[in-house]
Amino acid sequence: MTEETKLSITKLAQDGSNWVLYKECITIVFGIRSLSDHLTEMTPPARYSLASSRGGLTGQEHWEVEEYMFRDLISMSVPNSVYLCIKGATHAKDMWDQLKGMFEGRSRTLSINA
Numbered sequence: 001m002t003e004e005t006k007l008s009i010t011k012l013a014q015d016g017s018n019w020v021l022y023k024e025c026i027t028i029v030f031g032i033r034s035l036s037d038h039l040t041e042m043t044p045p046a047r048y049s050l051a052s053s054r055g056g057l058t059g060q061e062h063w064e065v066e067e068y069m070f071r072d073l074i075s076m077s078v079p080n081s082v083y084l085c086i087k088g089a090t091h092a093k094d095m096w097d098q099l100k101g102m103f104e105g106r107s108r109t110l111s112i113n114a
């Protein structure tokens with residue numbers, strides 16, 4: 001990846017005070033990297049099985065590689081204490097859902113109290 005194509009990911013604040021910005025940033029970055037399906041699906045959509053082998057990988061293998069990419073991007077963008085809470089998720093979607101559960105309510109409370 002060249003310097004021009006590297007994307008900056010907003011790091012999630014320890015208290016989740018920037019959750020809204022973080023969520024938007026992650027959604028955009030995952031969309032650009034064609035990982036959006038991992039935010040909403042636990043299994044590869046039909047387009048993965050219908051696609052021919054890409055880079056020597058089957059659709060299922062490609063999905064699994066992307067699952068690890070998702071985990072890596074999340075682990076780099078959240079505090080260690082948060083990652084320790086979500087690292088056991090079975091699927092990338094589970095990891096994302098846990099993050100949303102941890103911070104969506106908190107960000108609403110912070111914005112109301114601000």
